[in-house]
Amino acid sequence: MSQIEGVYREVIEKSEWVAIATAGPDGPHLAGCWTSYALKLGIENDEIIFPAGSYEKTAENLRHDPRVQLLFATGAVARASGQGQGCTVTGTGTLETSGPRADKAKAQFPWARGALVIKVTGLRTHLS
Ligand SMILES: Cc1cc2nc3c(=O)[nH]c(=O)nc-3n(C[C@H](O)[C@H](O)[C@H](O)COP(=O)(O)O)c2cc1C
Numbered sequence: 001m002s003q004i005e006g007v008y009r010e011v012i013e014k015s016e017w018v019a020i021a022t023a024g025p026d027g028p029h030l031a032g033c034w035t036s037y038a039l040k041l042g043i044e045n046d047e048i049i050f051p052a053g054s055y056e057k058t059a060e061n062l063r064h065d066p067r068v069q070l071l072f073a074t075g076a077v078a079r080a081s082g083q084g085q086g087c088t089v090t091g092t093g094t095l096e097t098s099g100p101r102a103d104k105a106k107a108q109f110p111w112a113r114g115a116l117v118i119k120v121t122g123l124r125t126h127l128s
Contacts (some may be wrong), residue, residue, distance in 0.1 A: 002046050004089075005079065008123045011087040013039065015072040016017035020050070020116070022061035022093070023067055031058045033116075035072065040108055041115070048089065049101055050116040051109035059095035060118065066092040068118055079127055091118045 004012065012018075012035065020031040033050040033068045040047040048070070052059070062068065073086035097114035105115035 002042040002044065004043060004046060004048075004051035007085065007125060008089075010042075010077050011020040011074055011085050011092075012043065012072045012089075014074040014076040016074070019071040020055075020058060020093075021071070022058050023065050023101060024057065024061035025064070027076060029057055029061055031055055035036050037109065041091055041104060048066055048091075048118040049105060050096075050118075051105040052116045053109075053111050053116045054113075055095060055116050058093075062093045062095065066094065068093040070118065072127070081127075081128065082128065088124050088126065089118070089120055090122040090124075091096070093118045115116065 013036045016035050018035055022029050036050055038048050070089040075084040077085040079085050094117050101115040101117055103113045
């Protein structure tokens with residue numbers, strides 16, 4: 001069963017963009033993506049795929065340390081004590097420039113050189 005269900009899926013689907021954090025020898029590194037791009041490629045089987053136009057530094061970091069965190073947030077999800085919620089996704093990432101995922105990313109986004117593939121291992125919300 002997929003972990004990306006319930007409030008986690010709702011936050012992801014209603015967010016506008018996502019921050020992609022990796023760790024490198026120079027310290028933390030952030031990249032971004034529009035959530036709609038990941039939704040277009042399909043979020044299933046605990047896998048999130050981003051079309052890679054560049055993500056050069058992100059890919060380099062992942063080669064040395066595959067751990068990645070994503071932050072999605074939206075004001076459009078209600079919680080017990082108010083409005084708005086965020087979701088951190090923890091997992092591992094690889095930049096694939098060939099294979100079915102890369103082909104799908106290139107077909108949907110002609111500017112893409114491949115797919116940044118995140119295997120999700122955990123999720124948490126930010127606001128109670
Ligand atoms: C909202 C937003 C959406 C973005 N979408 C993409 C995207 O889909 N693909 C991509 O390669 N870069 C995208 N970027 C740009 C990268 O985050 C940025 O160019 C990054 O610095 C390049 O990756 P690197 O620093 O790992 O080399 C986006 C940036 C933002 C702020």
